[in-house]
């Protein structure tokens with residue numbers, strides 16, 4: 353049974369000390385520890401002041417329980433600048449309490465303030481929960497589709 357707003361959630365910028373918590377949250381969802389990947393993501397998104405890159409942490413009682421990562425990309429595939437969400441995660445035991453919604457809305461507010469007017473992401477077609485979440489946040493199919501080819 354979900355209950356929104358059942359406890360206070362604080363949203364803040366990630367700091368270097370969040371690395372282990374982020375790795376653990378991601379591993380709990382995906383089953384893979386990606387230390388090198390997250391170290392690189394922290395190097396790009398955490399240290400510098402806002403430069404189109406955002407890494408936000410949701411905190412409950414001082415503990416990191418969720419995160420969202422986004423960046424602004426310009427002119428890829430001819431697209432004017434837009435925000436891209438490329439990672440989102442909430443602790444499994446705290447899902448369906450509105451934490452991701454708070455993270456997402458805070459991210460949108462910050463991007464909007466920075467002049468970004470479009471947000472994109474990519475979701476596995478089979479991941480109904482992620483699709484349902486982004487749809488509930490007002491995201492719909494966009495003007496591009498992903499193509500791929502296996503390289504032998």
Ligand SMILES: CC(C)(COP(=O)(O)OP(=O)(O)OC[C@H]1O[C@@H](n2cnc3c(N)ncnc32)[C@H](O)[C@@H]1OP(=O)(O)O)[C@@H](O)C(=O)NCCC(=O)NCCS
Pocket residue numbers: 354381382438439440441442443446447448449450451452453454480481482484485486488
């Ligand atoms: C998707 C995810 C971020 C949602 O987080 P959350 O905090 O539970 O989301 P919220 O409670 O804010 O839910 C907002 C809306 O999303 C949708 N939603 C969330 N969980 C859902 C579920 N299990 N089934 C269907 N819809 C769901 C609902 O529309 C919900 O609105 P409602 O509460 O009014 O019904 C969370 O399930 C998660 O971390 N999943 C793993 C994400 C992942 O795969 N990360 C690795 C790749 S980056």
